[in-house]
Amino acid sequence: MAITEKELEELFEKMPKKMEKNRRKHIMIKNGELESQAIEANTRTVPGVITNRGCAYAGCKGVVLGPIKDMIHITHGPIGCAFYTWGARRNKAKTEENVKNFMNYAFSTNMQEKDIVFGGEKKLAAMIDEVVDMFHPNAITISATCPVGLIGDDINAVAKAAQERHGIQVLAFSCEGYKGVSQSAGHHIANNNLMANVIGTGDMEKAPGKYSINILGEYNIGGDSWEIERFLKEIGYNIVCVMTGDGAWEHIRNAHVADLNLVQCHRSINYIAEKIQTKYGTPWLKVNFVGVQSTIKSLRDMATYFDDPELTKKTEEVIERELARVQPVIDQYAKICNNKTAFCFVGGSRGHHYQGLFRELGIETVLAGYEFAHRDDYEGREVIPDIKTDADSKNIPDFQVEPDPSRFHLRMSPEKMEELKQKIPLGDYAGMNLEMKDGDLIVDDLNHFETEEFIKLLQPDIFASGIKDKYVVQKMGIPAKQLHSYDYSGPYAGFNGAVNFARDVSMAFASPTWNYITPPWKTAPLLEGEFGEGGKA
Amino acid sequence: MLDYTPKEIKKRSSGTVINPAKTCQPIGAMYAALGIHGCLPHSHGSQGCCSFHRMHLTRHFRDPIMASTSSFTEGASVFGGGANLKTAIKNVFTLYNPDVMAIHTTCLSETIGDDIPATIRQAEIPEGKIVFHANTPSYQGSHITGFSNMTKAMVTYFSEKTTEQPKEQTNLIPGFVNPGDMRELKRIFEAMGLTYIMFPDTSGVVDSPMTGKFEMYPKGGVTIDQLKDTGNSKITLSLGRFSSEAAAEALKKKCKVPFISLKTPIGIKATDDMLMALRGSFAAEVPYELEEERGQLVDVMTDAHFHFHNKKVAIFGDPDIVAGLTEFVLSLGMKPIHILTGTPGGALGSKMYSFEDEINDMLQSAGITANVKADSDLLELHQWIKNQPVDLLIGNTYGKYIAKAEDIPFVRVGFPILDRAIHSYMPIVGYRGAMRLLEMIDNALLDRADRDAADEDFELVM
Ligand code: SF4
Ligand code: SF4
Numbered sequence: 001m002a003i004t005e006k007e008l009e010e011l012f013e014k015m016p017k018k019m020e021k022n023r024r025k026h027i028m029i030k031n032g033e034l035e036s037q038a039i040e041a042n043t044r045t046v047p048g049v050i051t052n053r054g055c056a057y058a059g060c061k062g063v064v065l066g067p068i069k070d071m072i073h074i075t076h077g078p079i080g081c082a083f084y085t086w087g088a089r090r091n092k093a094k095t096e097e098n099v100k101n102f103m104n105y106a107f108s109t110n111m112q113e114k115d116i117v118f119g120g121e122k123k124l125a126a127m128i129d130e131v132v133d134m135f136h137p138n139a140i141t142i143s144a145t146c147p148v149g150l151i152g153d154d155i156n157a158v159a160k161a162a163q164e165r166h167g168i169q170v171l172a173f174s175c176e177g178y179k180g181v182s183q184s185a186g187h188h189i190a191n192n193n194l195m196a197n198v199i200g201t202g203d204m205e206k207a208p209g210k211y212s213i214n215i216l217g218e219y220n221i222g223g224d225s226w227e228i229e230r231f232l233k234e235i236g237y238n239i240v241c242v243m244t245g246d247g248a249w250e251h252i253r254n255a256h257v258a259d260l261n262l263v264q265c266h267r268s269i270n271y272i273a274e275k276i277q278t279k280y281g282t283p284w285l286k287v288n289f290v291g292v293q294s295t296i297k298s299l300r301d302m303a304t305y306f307d308d309p310e311l312t313k314k315t316e317e318v319i320e321r322e323l324a325r326v327q328p329v330i331d332q333y334a335k336i337c338n339n340k341t342a343f344c345f346v347g348g349s350r351g352h353h354y355q356g357l358f359r360e361l362g363i364e365t366v367l368a369g370y371e372f373a374h375r376d377d378y379e380g381r382e383v384i385p386d387i388k389t390d391a392d393s394k395n396i397p398d399f400q401v402e403p404d405p406s407r408f409h410l411r412m413s414p415e416k417m418e419e420l421k422q423k424i425p426l427g428d429y430a431g432m433n434l435e436m437k438d439g440d441l442i443v444d445d446l447n448h449f450e451t452e453e454f455i456k457l458l459q460p461d462i463f464a465s466g467i468k469d470k471y472v473v474q475k476m477g478i479p480a481k482q483l484h485s486y487d488y489s490g491p492y493a494g495f496n497g498a499v500n501f502a503r504d505v506s507m508a509f510a511s512p513t514w515n516y517i518t519p520p521w522k523t524a525p526l527l528e529g530e531f532g533e534g535g536k537a
Numbered sequence: 538m539l540d541y542t543p544k545e546i547k548k549r550s551s552g553t554v555i556n557p558a559k560t561c562q563p564i565g566a567m568y569a570a571l572g573i574h575g576c577l578p579h580s581h582g583s584q585g586c587c588s589f590h591r592m593h594l595t596r597h598f599r600d601p602i603m604a605s606t607s608s609f610t611e612g613a614s615v616f617g618g619g620a621n622l623k624t625a626i627k628n629v630f631t632l633y634n635p636d637v638m639a640i641h642t643t644c645l646s647e648t649i650g651d652d653i654p655a656t657i658r659q660a661e662i663p664e665g666k667i668v669f670h671a672n673t674p675s676y677q678g679s680h681i682t683g684f685s686n687m688t689k690a691m692v693t694y695f696s697e698k699t700t701e702q703p704k705e706q707t708n709l710i711p712g713f714v715n716p717g718d719m720r721e722l723k724r725i726f727e728a729m730g731l732t733y734i735m736f737p738d739t740s741g742v743v744d745s746p747m748t749g750k751f752e753m754y755p756k757g758g759v760t761i762d763q764l765k766d767t768g769n770s771k772i773t774l775s776l777g778r779f780s781s782e783a784a785a786e787a788l789k790k791k792c793k794v795p796f797i798s799l800k801t802p803i804g805i806k807a808t809d810d811m812l813m814a815l816r817g818s819f820a821a822e823v824p825y826e827l828e829e830e831r832g833q834l835v836d837v838m839t840d841a842h843f844h845f846h847n848k849k850v851a852i853f854g855d856p857d858i859v860a861g862l863t864e865f866v867l868s869l870g871m872k873p874i875h876i877l878t879g880t881p882g883g884a885l886g887s888k889m890y891s892f893e894d895e896i897n898d899m900l901q902s903a904g905i906t907a908n909v910k911a912d913s914d915l916l917e918l919h920q921w922i923k924n925q926p927v928d929l930l931i932g933n934t935y936g937k938y939i940a941k942a943e944d945i946p947f948v949r950v951g952f953p954i955l956d957r958a959i960h961s962y963m964p965i966v967g968y969r970g971a972m973r974l975l976e977m978i979d980n981a982l983l984d985r986a987d988r989d990a991a992d993e994d995f996e997l998v999m
Contacts, residue, residue: 015631015632016627016628016631016632018624019628019632044608044610045584045608046608046624046628047606047607047608047621047622047624047625047628048579048605048606048607048608048624048625048626048627048628048629048632049605049608049628049632050603050604050605050606050632050633051584051588051606051608052588053584053588053608054584054585054588054589055583055584055585055586055588056585057585058585058588058589077644078561078644078674078675078676079554079557079559079560079561079675079679079879080560080561080562080563080564080586080589080590080644080675081561081585081586081589082554082557083557083559083560083561084560084589084590084592084593086556086557086935087935087938088592088593088596088955095540100541101540102541104538104539104556104938105539105541105555105556105916106554106555106556106557107553107554107555108553108554108555108557109551109553109554110552110553110554110557111644111676112552112676112677113674113676113677115676116644116648116676123551123552123553126550126551126553127551127553129551130549130551130553131555133547134541134543134547135541145644146582146583146585146586146614146643146644146645146648147644147645147647147648147676149614150614150645150648150649151648176614177582177583177584177585177586177609177645178583178609178610178611178613178614178645179611180610181610182584391610391611391612392610392611395611448603448633449632449633452751466592467592467595467596468588468591468592468595468602470595471595471599471600471601472601472603472751473751474747475601475745475747475748475749475750475751475752476749476750476751477747477749517747517748517749518749
């Protein structure tokens, strides 16, 4: 079932005027015949609209910094912000030898009224002293929450002084929740600081071996990154660091030595990918390890990049073996899923990534969108020059990097690069829209009002989004799959992940519990029954 | 698990928190507002707060938690959020059509100093619709304070005294408890034959049934008419002084309704106290139905006493819940030796009867010395436990890290519980609730004994 222009018009008409004007730009029906179809993204949500979006702090501390396990992440602000980002995101981390793991801890300066009035700098400094004394971390981050910017605490100065006092790195992130329009601003703020102060500070001068890579924008939710690493290592890749799932400051410092950066979640990490390329010459490749076919394609693209017959051979061996192992299992599950439709509305990359995996199960995505992506995540990076900066994007300072005089080196000739770019998404992301069919709906920053309306119109069989929608949708009798937390399952990436996902989605369809929604007395006529002989009615 | 927590306790004087045992005001306010029928809570601040609060409440209740936000950007935080709020009010009524919109503030709007009442006065509010607010700055108190502030706002905005003579009805303020507890309280009141107005009442809202249809405003919740009528009640029963007493006091001030402040009725003694208070105020006899339940509770307490007598317990969580739990485990003959809350301990800013005093009084009469602290964190609780081990830990989900690190049986009670389902439907208040708590405690201890028993000591009958 596809939506008609008329139905969409009717929906817009139900909105208040100003909102209607705004939302028209964020909603479109895919039409491949048009030369280009622009969508508005990364602009303000209209107040009062029930959005799924969070804030810059969530994007900075919650998404990008939080998973770095060997740093102590201090939240400077009142208690709530730190509390909510404690352990709830499922970014798993293992303790390694010589690498500490502070994942079970939450640190908050717990600002009180007097700190708001007189400033919280002293308290922040005192907390740093206490945690250094107690935990001896190698490095510390400070993330500011809403009131901090307003009261004028200079967290950079506090960080600098603490760094001198303790001789360890202390980084300050001004990611107050009101910056930008969503988590996206926080990704950018985190990227900038990691790039400026962490990446490239390690001592390594050379890659630790052949085929050295970093995995960027992979957060190890439910163990995704471990599954990806499993087959990458088997093929022969050397993983220098992951940003930031199960990531370590110790490793990220040496990110400069890798020969290729893989970019999984483009939205949250593309700034780092670009800047590493400028500063150290490392190209980046857009990959997608969600879904069997996307995983295979990503592996082949990587082999194409390194262009080594040995590596290609090993890649194909692993692909063949894994495929033979998982495909039959997935096919069994697909029988339950076949011919169904899905809505897929997730953060900044999964709205796209999961469509392929759904398709492998015979599920067509009929509505997709992102909570906090930018136009390039929809339309492809070629639109970047056309994206207008506005008041909200301007307040995220960007900074320029220069090629590093000693460490910059080209991984291949410019000609070879150009040649490769024709074959693989090197330094490029073509966006989500390309993959969608004509007639599909693309919605940016989907809100609750539209969720209800679109479900009525399109009646999807499954709705993939987050916790805030989940039970809304389930109450309608429609299975809902959390694609931020995987409903506490996973991994969903790679070959094993695809099997897990197929299992979980079929379970959502096959659960007998759906059969009990209507009580029997709602469908049976009320008879004035008499008890017959033998106790039968 | 929590590998770096040192056993040695060094005084931390910075007032900062490591592994919190509290969260911020707005989430409590949002929860309280959901206890009004047809109400949409609104978070006046940037989107993140609202998103976090909805996420955590949704995880705890596994039910839709709807709330809107003023979506502040940098501009709003410089020039004030009045314009955002006006737009939000307009859009909320057009798009989501609630009967009531309950605004709470956030750190951001409080720091800016937005004047909410002034904005409400200037806003376009459709005929017959209601907008009210509570100030909930998170740099004071905790989520319990936020719950208390929103509950109090229900009184200051709505309660009216319109009858000469008070009506034969009770205002029942249940405090920050689950809808399962609220249902149980209502059942007890009905068994006593009493008329009551419970507020807030989240039963039927955050434990709504599966019907195949999503209702943005489910059947439950106290109505605005009922809230108005609270001014005519004969008496107010405030359960849990940290979450309920401020509203009871406001009612007394505004409408001269006297109040009785009691513990959250967790356990036998607190439930006895509640029934005695009702009996005394309304000359209503306690029916056999409840007396029988009480008798059953005492029966099982006695039957199984050797399972838990003298066992050492650590308890943490919200002050009203912790006070009730402490009293209950004492009545079981257990030894609560570490008792902690993250919420600051003075009763709503007054220094009258602090959390610590209340707990220490109970412990003293039982002859137990213990670590007791308000305004503290789970790092400190863990350190206490490292120095003086316990047989059982009781608290919210976040206790699971400590329970695993120290290999202690763990009973989940309180808010939030994110890793177990169904709990919010099941009461811990009243005699039945006490029986359920006792079963959880008993099973946790016995499961552990089974797990640890050598084959030759493995018992069939226990
Ligand atoms: S900014 Fe304040 S209100 Fe918002 S989540 Fe943080 S502590 Fe809570
Ligand atoms: S999917 Fe989503 S967009 Fe990307 S940061 Fe989260 S987790 Fe990323």
